Amino acid sequence: MNFWIGCTKVGAPCDYCYAENLMDARYGRVKWGAGEARVRTSASTWAQLLKWDRAAAVAGKKAFVFSLSLGDIWDNEVDPAWRRDAFAVARQCRNLVMLFLSKRIGNAVEMARDAGGLPPNSALGATFGDQRDYDRDRMKLKAASAELGALFTFGSFEPLLGPVILDKNAPDWIIVGGESGLHARPMNLDWARSLRRQSADLGRVFNFKQVGGRRADKGGHELDGRTYFDRPIVA
Ligand code: SF4
Numbered sequence: 001m002n003f004w005i006g007c008t009k010v011g012a013p014c015d016y017c018y019a020e021n022l023m024d025a026r027y028g029r030v031k032w033g034a035g036e037a038r039v040r041t042s043a044s045t046w047a048q049l050l051k052w053d054r055a056a057a058v059a060g061k062k063a064f065v066f067s068l069s070l071g072d073i074w075d076n077e078v079d080p081a082w083r084r085d086a087f088a089v090a091r092q093c094r095n096l097v098m099l100f101l102s103k104r105i106g107n108a109v110e111m112a113r114d115a116g117g118l119p120p121n122s123a124l125g126a127t128f129g130d131q132r133d134y135d136r137d138r139m140k141l142k143a144a145s146a147e148l149g150a151l152f153t154f155g156s157f158e159p160l161l162g163p164v165i166l167d168k169n170a171p172d173w174i175i176v177g178g179e180s181g182l183h184a185r186p187m188n189l190d191w192a193r194s195l196r197r198q199s200a201d202l203g204r205v206f207n208f209k210q211v212g213g214r215r216a217d218k219g220g221h222e223l224d225g226r227t228y229f230d231r232p233i234v235a
Contacts, residue, residue, distance in 0.1 A: 001049055001067040001098075003086040006030040006038035007075055010103050013129035013159055016183045019070040038071065038078050049089055049096070056095035066099045073100045074107035083115040090119040101125035101156055105137050108144040118148040125154040125171070130162035138169050158209055159184075163191045166198045173205045174198075176223075178212020187212055192223055 005023050009015070009032075020032040030039045049065065056063040067073060073083070090098045098121055102108065105126040112118040126141040128134040138155070145153045155171035157164060159179030166174070176195050178187030192208065199206035208228040211220050221227055 001045075001065050002041055002070040003046065003068060004038045004040045004078060004082055005070045006032065006036060006077075007071045008032070008034045008036075008077060011129065011133065012161060013103065013127050013133070016179065016181055016185075018181060021181065023070055034077070036077075038075070038082075040079075040082055046086075046089055049093055053093035053095045062095055062097050064097045064099055065093075066101065068101075072102050072104055074102045074104040074111050076104070076107065080111070080114055083111060087112075087115045087117075087119050090121065094121060096121060097151060098122045099125060099154065101127065101154070103127045105140045105144060108140075109147050112144075112148050118150060120149065120151075122148075122150055123152045123154055123173075124148065124150040125156055125173075127156045127158070128164060129157070129159060131164050134164050134166070138167075138171070141171060142169050157195060159212065160187045160191055160195075161185060163188075163194060166195070166202060166204075168202065170198075170202055170204055173207060175207040175209060177209030180210065180212045180214070182214060184212055184214050189223070196223065196228075 007017070007019065009017060023029045024032040030036070052063055052065060098119060100122055102125065108124060124141060124145045126137050128137065141153050141155070152173065153171035154173035154175060156175050158175060158177030160176055174195055176192045179185050189211070196206050206228055208223045209221065
């Protein structure tokens with residue numbers, strides 16, 4: 001779910017941003033970067049959330065909604081009113097679990113408060129490309145989750161750019177994936193295996209998104225012949 005489109009790169013995991021490549025370079029829908037205007041998506045796109053909520057209610061099963069893939073929920077350059085509007089819609093969707101992923105987790109507490117609080121059906125996530133990201137941001141994620149009452153935390157180790165040693169402050173979900181696309185930086189599968197082992201030791205949920213790579217099939221979704229991503233997530 002994308003409430004808006006557009007962003008500014010903030011670290012190594014952003015180097016070959018898929019959203020920039022798609023929405024700026026390919027479709028010209030937005031200019032990427034600092035000082036460029038973000039584009040709010042259409043009312044019909046926002047209404048999709050309510051449709052998914054009704055469908056989940058009929059199915060009697062909560063659905064996970066990933067947000068945002070074409071921007072960042074805690075982007076400093078987004079009109080705060082858009083975030084307030086987005087959270088107001090999300091609050092109505094009691095059959096959805098909103099997965100808010102960000103590379104700016106340090107902004108979460110202040111911006112969520114400014115938006116009237118994090119919707120109670122939300123999980124908070126942060127991207128960790130390598131050990132430096134993890135060391136810098138894991139406590140911010142944990143503290144923001146406690147402060148804002150998130151349902152749980154998740155770490156997106158995608159694109160995984162180096163080995164990471166977890167600790168007892170690791171997020172509840174560990175999601176691992178390699179980079180894909182023309183400039184994909186290769187992920188050593190042993191880094192992913194290590195995170196799988198550590199997740200088991202720490203009692204965390206482990207998900208494996210993709211091997212990544214330059215090939216069209218992105219190298220597959222299995223790690224050692226097993227699929228881990230078994231929770232349906234709506235884009
Ligand atoms: S935070 Fe995400 S959307 Fe924004 S530039 Fe980085 S990779 Fe792209």
